[in-house]
Amino acid sequence: DAGVTQSPTHLIKTRGQQVTLRCSPKSGHDTVSWYQQALGQGPQFIFQYYEEEERQRGNFPDRFSGHQFPNYSSELNVNALLLGDSALYLCASSAPGQGRKELFFGEGSRLTVL
């Protein structure tokens, strides 16, 4: 049973460029969340997608956008990259249903902005 998979694992961009990160959730999961983790910090919530719609958003600018596809996979897009966007971007999936649910994380995509 494949867990959460993310691609690419590493990438380098320059300021002002755009990037797309991809995520496939764990089998049977329908909800995808994206987090940004700076070095030495805990993850920061970017947004969550459910039924192909953004269900909740954290304190991130509109440069950060996303999408969820009918097969539950998801993309995170970041436009007009800044040096401060350099971080580990984590995708997490969770199972259907309401209530307290643990998140299962992928290995992350390490973005470096030069």
Next chain:
Amino acid sequence: EDQVTQSPEALRLQEGESSSLNCSYTVSGLRGLFWYRQDPGKGPEFLFTLYSAGEEKEKERLKATLTKKESFLHITAPKPEDSATYLCAVQAWDSNYQLIWGAGTKLIIKP
């Protein structure tokens, strides 16, 4: 504002030397408290969920406990393979879908 503070930032122990990590939280209404382990360059790995004060959960050398203001992760007779960053996160009832995370405790176990 919901907040999570973990202490210490880093902890070095000898193999077999037991200790505890602390997670203090402020949240409007606690829906759940989560402990994760993260190895360098990897995504967090789920360890425990705690829902109410007084609850305890165990897994191998780890035991998590919860009070109304904090949670402890006790590690008994640790081994070098327990070295990792341990992250604590809370979920509030009025913010259904996001977790608020602490900065983590980096645990180093020396052989």
